[in-house]
Amino acid sequence: MDELRKNINSIISISDKDWAILKPMFVYKAIKKNEFFLLEGKHSNTVFYVIKGAFRVFTVVDGEERDWHFHFEGNWGSDYESFLTNRPSRFSIQAMEDAEILTLSRDSMHALYNTDAKFERIGRIIAEQLFLFARNRGMDFLLQNPEDRYLKLIKEYPNIFNRVPLYHIASYLGIKGPSLSRIRRRLSEK
Amino acid sequence: MDELRKNINSIISISDKDWAILKPMFVYKAIKKNEFFLLEGKHSNTVFYVIKGAFRVFTVVDGEERDWHFHFEGNWGSDYESFLTNRPSRFSIQAMEDAEILTLSRDSMHALYNTDAKFERIGRIIAEQLFLFARNRGMDFLLQNPEDRYLKLIKEYPNIFNRVPLYHIASYLGIKGPSLSRIRRRLSEK
DNA sequence: CGCCAGGTTGAAGCGCTTCAACGTCTGTGG
DNA sequence: CCACAGACGTTGAAGCGCTTCAACCTGGCG
Numbered sequence: 001m002d003e004l005r006k007n008i009n010s011i012i013s014i015s016d017k018d019w020a021i022l023k024p025m026f027v028y029k030a031i032k033k034n035e036f037f038l039l040e041g042k043h044s045n046t047v048f049y050v051i052k053g054a055f056r057v058f059t060v061v062d063g064e065e066r067d068w069h070f071h072f073e074g075n076w077g078s079d080y081e082s083f084l085t086n087r088p089s090r091f092s093i094q095a096m097e098d099a100e101i102l103t104l105s106r107d108s109m110h111a112l113y114n115t116d117a118k119f120e121r122i123g124r125i126i127a128e129q130l131f132l133f134a135r136n137r138g139m140d141f142l143l144q145n146p147e148d149r150y151l152k153l154i155k156e157y158p159n160i161f162n163r164v165p166l167y168h169i170a171s172y173l174g175i176k177g178p179s180l181s182r183i184r185r186r187l188s189e190k
Numbered sequence: 191m192d193e194l195r196k197n198i199n200s201i202i203s204i205s206d207k208d209w210a211i212l213k214p215m216f217v218y219k220a221i222k223k224n225e226f227f228l229l230e231g232k233h234s235n236t237v238f239y240v241i242k243g244a245f246r247v248f249t250v251v252d253g254e255e256r257d258w259h260f261h262f263e264g265n266w267g268s269d270y271e272s273f274l275t276n277r278p279s280r281f282s283i284q285a286m287e288d289a290e291i292l293t294l295s296r297d298s299m300h301a302l303y304n305t306d307a308k309f310e311r312i313g314r315i316i317a318e319q320l321f322l323f324a325r326n327r328g329m330d331f332l333l334q335n336p337e338d339r340y341l342k343l344i345k346e347y348p349n350i351f352n353r354v355p356l357y358h359i360a361s362y363l364g365i366k367g368p369s370l371s372r373i374r375r376r377l378s379e380k
Numbered sequence: 381c382g383c384c385a386g387g388t389t390g391a392a393g394c395g396c397t398t399c400a401a402c403g404t405c406t407g408t409g410g
Numbered sequence: 411c412c413a414c415a416g417a418c419g420t421t422g423a424a425g426c427g428c429t430t431c432a433a434c435c436t437g438g439c440g
């Protein structure tokens with residue numbers, strides 16, 4: 001909970017009084033490996049803050065899972081589109097490790113906005129961060145080939161192999177397992 | 191200017207008094223066809239609202255232009271990443287037709303936030319809209335092939351051919367001119 | 381009229397996919 | 411404790427779609 005306060009405090013400065021308002025709005029949840037936080041088609045009414053663990057956000061196309069986003073400690077997660085628009089989620093969210101999160105419901109969030117408009121800033125900053133992620137992700141596809149995307153990913157998350165199996169990484173990169181295998185081989189031979 | 195007020199009013203309700211604050215912060219600009227609103231590497235200190243015209247947002251990779259986004263009437267534009275983070279822009283923005291816009295500087299925007307926190311909502315909503323665009327764009331690359339992306343684009347903008355040349359459309363779809371040409375031929379033969 | 385930008389088409393090449401086989405590691409039950 | 415099954419990853423061969431390069435067509439405009 002302390003780290004959450006620290007994280008939010010980096011967005012807007014939080015007095016003890018503010019914290020007294022905020023704290024009770026978050027609900028703690030433990031999620032076991034392979035369990036789902038959200039299923040495609042359901043409504044996403046919460047955002048969550050990852051205390052511990054790793055999640056993947058994916059959707060299914062022609063019977064095949066495609067990973068869109070990974071979440072680790074300190075990240076804010078959710079299907080933010082569904083959260084914003086109140087439409088059914090286009091993603092499922094699954095824990096890849098035993099995990100602990102703090103959830104915040106849409107109602108709480110709007111209550112916050114109405115309590116004090118300065119809390120708008122929290123929503124704005126989360127939206128901005130998710131925007132930057134999505135835009136970078138899109139640009140990576142537009143501008144880079146799979147090998148470049150792979151190199152960028154391992155540069156950003158050097159330990160990702162310890163936490164995410166290669167076939168999920170391949171899916172995230174937009175390619176199939178065998179292709180990732182061949183890319184890795186090619187790189188190791190250089 | 192009236193349409194702008196209408197547009198903003200759909201975000202937060204605007205009283206005449208609010209509008210008296212907002213209005214003078216927007217600066218009108220006319221931009222001729224092929225002129226640049228922003229050059230890659232420069233800082234983007236404004237967002238703009240398109241009154242009239244068409245823009246493309248693109249970057250250069252290996253000497254080749256790649257189109258990331260088109261803006262038409264009623265859209266909010268900018269390199270929002272640069273605007274947010276105050277880093278040099280990764281995009282250039284060019285008018286594809288004679289255009290008219292209203293610009294809003296970062297300073298004005300922050301002044302607005304400080305005048306009345308309810309204006310935070312404007313920034314939040316713009317961020318959310320750009321987030322949804324970027325996320326959909328990224329997902330299109332992850333989930334769809336070029337033909338699907340093409341079909342989606344013309345479904346959304348049936349008249350886009352009248353305003354955007356095919357080689358920009360190809361670039362936007364992440365393919366080369368000849369490939370788009372062949373896709374269109376394939377579809378017309380069905 | 382002639383030029384040039386925008387678009388189409390053909391042929392060859394390359395990278396990712398597909399399908400299938402095989403290797404390796406780990407966990408589980410006998 | 412061993413044996414086996416299943417999950418994960420690698421590899422080979424064939425196929426397909428986009429790219430590349432080049433030739434060619436067309437319409438608009440000086």
